[in-house]
Every structure is written in structure tokens, then in C-alpha cells.
Amino acid sequence: MDFEREFYAKPTVHVAKNLLGQILYHYTPEGMVSGKIIETEAYLQNDPACHASRGMTKRNEAMFGSPGLAYVYLIYGIYACFNIVTFKEGVGEAVLIRALEPLEGVALMQKNRQKEKLKDLCSGPAKLVQALGIGLEHNKQDLIKGFLGIKKREKIKEEDIITTTRIGIKLGADLPLRFYLKNNEFVSKK
DNA sequence: ATGATGATTAACT
DNA sequence: GTTAATCATCATG
Numbered sequence: 704m705d706f707e708r709e710f711y712a713k714p715t716v717h718v719a720k721n722l723l724g725q726i727l728y729h730y731t732p733e734g735m736v737s738g739k740i741i742e743t744e745a746y747l748q749n750d751p752a753c754h755a756s757r758g759m760t761k762r763n764e765a766m767f768g769s770p771g772l773a774y775v776y777l778i779y780g781i782y783a784c785f786n787i788v789t790f791k792e793g794v795g796e797a798v799l800i801r802a803l804e805p806l807e808g809v810a811l812m813q814k815n816r817q818k819e820k821l822k823d824l825c826s827g828p829a830k831l832v833q834a835l836g837i838g839l840e841h842n843k844q845d846l847i848k849g850f851l852g853i854k855k856r857e858k859i860k861e862e863d864i865i866t867t868t869r870i871g872i873k874l875g876a877d878l879p880l881r882f883y884l885k886n887n888e889f890v891s892k893k
Numbered sequence: 894a895t896g897a898t899g900a901t902t903a904a905c906t
Numbered sequence: 907g908t909t910a911a912t913c914a915t916c917a918t919g
Contacts, residue, residue: 779913782900828912
């Protein structure tokens with residue numbers, strides 16, 4: 704069962720925590736692929752690391768759209784990262800999905816990634832995008848309908864959520880806006 | 894084991 | 907021309 708738009712129309716940090724333990728799925732022409740979300744990061748509008756912190760541009764305009772849309776962007780020339788737009792229209796905030804635990808469609812993920820080991824399939828933002836067959840063409844897709852979306856799965860207890868600083872950024876690197884599940888082997892980094 | 898580097902595109906200075 | 911919310915690969919200890 705998909706979440707309603709209401710689920711995403713809340714403060715970004717709140718949504719980031721609530722996404723942990725849920726299922727990200729993509730119903731591709733080649734079959735269903737899905738995984739449990741185990742790591743997220745929040746990007747706030749007044750956060751220097753956020754693409755939207757210096758206003759709307761062609762690249763980041765999806766972040767200012769309705770909650771529940773996808774924001775997919777290209778990074779370092781060759782990789783893509785998948786975000787979920789949150790809070791409300793006109794405010795540029797989003798949650799970056801950093802890691803999944805593979806569930807359905809593992810064979811297809813292995814094919815997409817050219818890797819065998821489960822831990823190499825979805826243990827990083829650019830990796831899970833490849834594994835699920837997501838691309839820039841999914842930017843601004845509505846996750847509430849369509850073939851790409853979030854399914855309800857587990858309710859995570861507050862004490863099973865680890866909060867730390869974010870990864871791979873320069874500005875705002877000391878803010879505690881990264882969340883991941885305790886005791887999970889698939890987190891992207893220690 | 895850890896650390897450095899190349900890949901390669903869009904947006905901004 | 908520089909930089910970026912990264913990853914895979916190569917080099918060294």
C-alpha cells in the first residue's frame with residue numbers, strides 16, 4: 704500500500720525518519736525490484752549543502768514541487784541520486800535515499816549493477832539508483848501513483864534509529880541530518 | 894588494511 | 907574554469 708501525499712507533507716526531518724524501514728519499489732518492464740530503506744539524509748532549505756539553499760534553478764526545481772515527487776539529479780558527471788520531495792510546495796526540501804536492503808528482484812539488480820554480492824547492490828545513493836533502474840528521466844515523477852513509489856512496511860522505533868552527520872559533502876557537513884537503522888549490514892559507511 | 898584518483902555533466906562564477 | 911549530496915579502481919603499508 705502506497706503512502707498518501709499527506710505522509711510527505713511534513714517537516715523533512717520527520718519524513719526522513721519515517722521512511723526508514725519502508726519499501727522503495729520500482730515496477731520496471733523487466734520486473735519488480737524493491738528494497739527496504741535503511742539510510743536517509745535530510746536536506747533543508749536553509750542548509751548550505753542543499754541544492755535549493757540558494758534559490759530555485761533549472762536543476763533543482765523539482766525540490767520546490769509537491770511533496771511526494773521524486774528529485775533525481777546527476778552528480779560527478781556520471782552518477783545519479785534519488786531524493787523524495789517533502790514538506791510543502793514552494794519550499795525546497797527533500798530526503799536523499801542513501802541505502803537499501805535488497806528484497807525483490809535481486810537478479811535484476813545484479814544485472815543492472817554487474818555485481819554479485821548483495822552488499823554491493825544498494826549500499827550507496829548512486830548504487831541503489833542503478834540497481835533499481837532509476838534514471839534522470841524519473842525526475843519529478845509522482846511517487847503516489849506511477850511505477851515508482853514507497854510501500855508501507857515496518858514501523859521503526861525511535862531507539863533503533865542512529866542519527867549522525869552526513870557524508871560526501873563539504874558545506875554543512877557537521878549537521879546531524881543522517882539517519883540509519885541500527886544493526887543493519889547494508890549501511891553505506893561506518 | 895587505508896588512501897588517492899579518474900570518470901564526466903550541469904550549473905554557477 | 908571550477909565544483910559537486912559518489913563510486914570503482916589502483917597504489918601503497
